[in-house]
Amino acid sequence: MKDRVRGCYAKLALKVNESKTAVASVWGRKFLGYCFWAYKGEAKRAVAKPAQDKLRERLRQLTSRTRGRSLEQIAADLRDYVPGWKSYFRLAQTPKTMRELDQWLRRRLRAVQLKQWRSGPTIFRELRRLGARSLRGRRSLSQKVAISGVADPSAISRKSSLRDSERSNFEGSFFKPSSAQPPSHGRRGQHR
DSSP states (O other), rough: OHHHHHHHHHHHTTTHHHHHHOOOTTTTOOOOOEEEETTEEEEEEEEEEHHHHHHHHHHHTTTTTOOOOOOHHHHHHHHHHHHHHHHTTTTTHHHHHHHHHHHHHHHHHHHHHHHHSSSSSHHHHHHHHEEEEEEEOOHHHHHHHHHHHHSSSTTTGGGGTTOHHHHHHHOOOOOSSSOOOOOSSSSSOOOO
């Protein structure tokens, strides 16, 4: 069978990568970063697991907490990479996957900011300045945010040192389709 296929390709003057070529079921195969999954009797497009893993690895590099870069510099790097990835995979029919990627990236950005604030009192002061409320004191607020992001998850992205143009790039979602109107966060442009 393989010899017949090779003969057909030779007649057409095609080179075929046999490790990427297969006659198999569409389920479980990936093609150009996409894969298919069944939902209520229909075939849906999804981002393949290797493509998600590659994205996460690249985002880990861009959001490393030990690179000595400000949150603004990291945001600029993300604005160079994420929109292209999002555009390429816009045909994926997996909103849950995109939502999870968005949550994961925001958690990484919160970790970068907490690392830059360094100490508990600074973390507490900055989170309070951004509008987070504490129910049980300084230590619990810092621990809650560091562990699970209980405080307002977008508070760090509304950090007062960001310029208005940078602030608008943090609002909304990194991976979900953008809405017609940006979310309102109260008085814009006023720094505390």
